[in-house]
Amino acid sequence: MTDTSVIISSPQITELIDLVKQFHGFDFSGYTKASLKRRIIRIMQLKKLGFYDLKHILVNDPHFFQDFLEEITVNVTEMFRDPSFYKAVNNQVVPYLSTYQHSKIWVAGCSTGEEVYSMAILMREAGLSNKSFIYGTDINTEVLKDARRGIYSLRNIKSYAENYQFTGLKGSISDHFTILYDAASIHNELKQNTLFSVHNLVSDGVFNEFQLISCRNVFIYFETELQERILDLFYKSLCPLGYLCLGSKETIRSDSFKKKFKVINSKENIYQKVGA
DSSP states (O other), rough: OGGGOOOOOOHHHHHHHHHHHHHHOOTTBOOOOHHHHHHHHHHHHHHHHHHHHHHHHHHHOOHHHHHHHHHOOOOOOOTTTHHHHHHHHHHHHHHHTTSSEEEEEESSSSSSSSSHHHHHHHHTTTTOOGEEEEEEEEOOOOHHHHHHEEEEEHHHHHHHHHHHHTTTOSSOOGEEEEETTTEEEOOHHHHHHHHHHHEOOTTTOOOOOOEEEOOSSOOBBBBBBHHHHHHHHHHHHHEEEEEEOOOOOOOOHOOOOOHHEEEETTTTEEEEEEEO
């Protein structure tokens, strides 16, 4: 079977969505169909599977489903990704967090943990390490294992160092790692105030009250209705005047939610909760 022969129809996409929900409990019906189609075709190409073979292996091989989940949910991340975002958070949100005796931060869709540790470094540089706690959540249990380890290749650290430099933070990113041969491990001090756990934005509810929620490069994979459901979850999870960060690629489009959030930074799409 060649790559060019892979064809999958919209009804077949729907059939796969129903199958995954029935057998594995994951609901992808709110994901954009174009994105799902691209990723399913990629899986079929890589594994050299036809549609009916794909259905069979999804039902009968839990290890394959884990690979399928990783491909569908997109785990592309890096430390201090989009440095201008972290600069904006440092200038416009961190002063607000410093007014709290203790602040809670939620990084939703955290993948392998780089954004959680970026936030932890931001808090450390601001002298707020002992006054903040960061929750990292994802639907993928395998990437969360990597996040808890907090060990990254030196090759990646070099690119992270460039991002760090552009945030305007003092010092060096190496101040926050211990070198281990060809890898680097996040300092235990940064790990102490973090917790990684499974949370499904599609089906799970409020689990705490937060001063800051960051969910970047996630909404672009969701249809409008699902985006609004998750925005409602975030709104209910934020304390009064809490901050929501969506990043430069995503924005609040719904008129009803525009009334519930004040724009703090239109370029980085940083919002503040208003109203009751």
